[in-house]
Amino acid sequence: MDVEDKQTSIQSSEMSNSDQEPPSKKMKIDTNDIKGAQIETNTIRDEKNCMCEKDVGIIEYISKHNGFNAIIKQRYSDFIVNEINMEGDIVRLTSFDIPLIEKTNTNCEVINKIDREKLKEMVENKDHDTQVIIEVEDSKEERTRIHLAIRDHFPALESSTIDVDNGQQKHIKVVYPKSKVFSANRDSRWAANRPKYCKFVLYKENKDTMDTISLISKNMRVNTNLFQYAGTKDKRAKTTQEVTAFKVDAERLKNLNDIMRNMGFGNFRYVSSPLKLGQSSGNHFTLVLRNVEGSDDQIELAVSSLQSHGFINYFGMQRFGTTTVSTHSVGKAILRENYKLAVDLILRPRDGDDKSMIGCRKIWSETKDAKKMLDKLPAYHNIEKSVLYVLSKQGSNMYYNALQAIPRNLRLLYVHSYQSYIWNSMVSRRIQLYGFKLVEGDLVLNTDDNSKGESKMDIKPVVIDEDNMKDYSILDVVLPLPGYEMIYPTNNVGELYKELLAEDGIDITNMKTKHKDFSVPGTYRKMVVKPTHVNKRIIYYNDHTMSLALSDLDILNGVEEPKSIEGGKWKALKLEFSLPTSAYATMALREILKIDTSWAHQSTLNVT
Template structure:
């Protein structure tokens, strides 16, 4: 497969068992389109103007700087909900103080187009989005591979995907987490606050991905082998293994799992594993994984045994993250005359479309 970045640079475990599908995927404005889904409807009145903009070949930061310079606004006064890919066509919403309305109306740029505007009461804040809709075009797809992709999409529609952080999280060379680890261990000093935080966030993300990959691997072993063999390989009690094998979903929930209602809700301990695993299969709730830190809820029992290896208390702030997500509104279209396979889907905020593609084409 040819691509701009290695989608699985850290050798994360896939949960689907098909062989690699050799196609062409490149992140560019024609083959990768991201459309932000706002968290709420905008009011139509207020001291901020919400601009729906379309950008190409620019990061969100670059686009915001161009807009700020053009209209004479301070960068910090522009609100946005999330950062969007540079190597894509992206549509998102930003907020600008109403005093710049005249300059907004006359703004032009070859890589940024203002599609519509509406007034709103508040500045848009980070995280104020429901999710994102993606359009992706894969090229050099044979008829046989198109069928394999369709089969993979069918399983993803039923079971979802591991909610790994994408390669974008780890920097251009995929090694920002190594600098974060060095900062945590005291072997690297980084005086620039924003860079230090970026490296630490990358290390937290790496630990989460590593934990999730291990759990996917264990789940695959549970599905593939008899209880006695699993006891020897993983060190789990045979009664527990039988419980886990009975779970319909390919990601096996463990006793003591910290769950969250899906797509949002409170975090709680899974008391009745059989009941909660059934609700997980029905997309009503999902297990969560740890972004380590001093102030964060910790799982219990067997789930905590598999989590503690990745729990570094040296981070100030930790969090729980969905271990699994369910792509929604999945549609696909195979253009045999061009050997193109086009697909679209939505994901909740914080999830990566590149991980959907990685799971599909391995």
């Protein structure tokens, strides 16, 4: 899922997305963020049947202003995301320089001049078919020095010791690595005084984080598991984040700048520990809203309200999928242990499918013949493929086993989506009951834990009463995502949780299913989030293809700041703000615009 959600999206029918910006022409814009998909000519949708915000509990607003129309994410360059690290610093790509330790670690002259020239020529020509044999003294220490020099000064190449003359002598063979995976985990090739991880800043455009890591690994011939990052970032955007790589040279990463398009690698340094999922404190957004119809006064009022009061921390529409079969409906079936229904929902026809899947899903709806559907299934539909393969084998508990065939992180997202639906619905009901004032029975987290957001915590929330109410504000209030470890508000909101879950056939007091994998402990989420570092700029423009905000790579390349054109045809609003983890930028934009952020509404806004 995109950066705001920090989870992988479940989208049964992924639409392709080119590396180029869409052309300037009259067209409808798909602003759904789940995979950043653009509308394709082979995608079939019925807008009347698509989910809208009210279908997933998104109803209320904080502010009283009227809002105005604008297009969200018309181009991927309109959505720029910079990770905020655990120290609170905005991560930016500012340099391609190699750390000093990389330059001075070994002396290249341990390789004789003739062999150095051969190696340089090999690298310059990118000649993967030749090899260089270096004759060395029969000394392990000497060979080690040469191996290290090759690693540091010719990082694209791989060296190995070979026997010659029936093992009487040992030489060093240098080649471009031909194997699929080049081992970066060789202690003999890594200086003892250098930390084991290279931390670098990854800039990418219009690519998913995991896909980007796969491309890096393929180009470097290393395993993807050598790379670690704090979270995934939006696909249809320009994003910057930190990554660590285990025993991978900075120079090898720097060389990728010459061969990988729409990416940047820099700000290298060596560190002793890897990044872990969740090790960020949020994201800084630079967003461009185009075709703005509001007056300058309306814009000022809306942005000022966001800055002063924040926004309701709803889970955005991308949490619930892009088709008429929502992910939370699958999650509800799973929690009710109706695995047959859950599987049917995954496979049944839906608006939003591409043409290749319409006939395929029709087979399932008419025949329930898993093998026949599997034979017709396009190669890239991995979730359906996993499910159908198990169903085609029949056997006991086949529907449960079919769900188990889906990768764990993906199948749990169905359940998480249902939790998100309940949370959205409950925060709307809580606001309808009590507004934005703190009331007895509300839940808050201790100040030290507020920054942890939606992550699981082994703490009990504080219940608001007459004595402690003065110590907190509405910004401290949390509501639970339902689960077997949760404490619920002691006011009327707690009862509403029970009623809403009961309507869906789920007992709030017994949320542990007999299958541990689908039992969720729950967690707490802030009701209201107030962004920081809020800035705005109004820009007039004439060309829809013109970028209106600079990315890190633009700044590094010396691109000039876009200028507002006096008398321009269209008005754009450039917004900047920072959000903590687990907060959706689209929900902040919703509070400003007062328009539906769902695909069904956004697709009605034409470029011209």
